[in-house]
Amino acid sequence: MDVGRLMEEGRRFLSKLPRSGRLLIVADDDADGVLSAHLFARYVHKRNPYLSTLITITQRERMTDILAEHPDYTPVLLDLSPTPQLAGYLDETGRKAFAVDHHPWNEHPHTLTGYNPHLLGVPNASKYNTGFLVYLLFRNEINKSGDLWKVAVTSFGDSCYDYLKPYYYGLDERTVELAAHMVGSVSPEKLPVLFSVLEETKDIGEFVGNEELLRMKREFERGLHDILSNLDKYLVEGGKNYQIIVLPPERARFKSAVATVASKRNPDVLFAVGILEDGIYNFSLRYQQARERKVHLGVFASNLGRRWGTNGGGHAPAAGLRVPEDRLDEFIAEVRKLLS
């Protein structure tokens, strides 16, 4: 069974981690990344008390800079697939790194030890989200400490929740959803608040009752609603089955939520929602009908990222892609071609 194979591979992965020294946990800035970072740091430390951990939440294209800024740490990437830049950096420096991830990998530098179901050829590998993989690594300790609800929350937005439900038997689904939205609403500068709440709460009931996090969630929802009800204002180009939307930089934190919600409301439309920063459009791509239409946004994004020397990648229905400002028309033409 696939989960059995993943557990076995997880044991091998853990045995390769250093027993002492400093770990730099670099995690994606979404609910799966943030909660995985919290769980990984907490349980790797319980297991190896001589390891110290530092958590950084970031975007994929910033990874290499962050590693270079912390030369004395062993990096552990969570929910982030290696970029060509990172592969070049690791190959050049020979620096050892680790990664727990469920995105398809196009790069695999030889000094990177990965724990990723895609590397094992497991079917539907993307659905074993990073939170679930971290759970497999530390499951005895997580079960004992009553932290299983955090694993459930990581998986909520990652389309594997239904599949993983038996593992979370007994949790109320609406409460898990609320907790996932609370995590997803925290702005980057407020992440320390979230991490301290996660350290201190003993169960999901206490977590969803946290007033400060609930206030952040309401604020986020107001902003999201405001954008979604004025989406035409941000439309750059649209056809019958695609919409290219560019939000102003001050709305950057709403980008992926706008893409996800808009595409769930219009499953037969491909949404590209981007922000222009430093001459590059950073797009979130979503297409609910990707699988039925035999479209893989992750492959699409990774090919274009390679062509333009930027970054792209992800899953079939959800991916990220950086498009140089002067390639916007070419990008739109590629979207049309993909859907035709």
Ligand SMILES: [Mn+2]
């Ligand atoms: Mn994920």
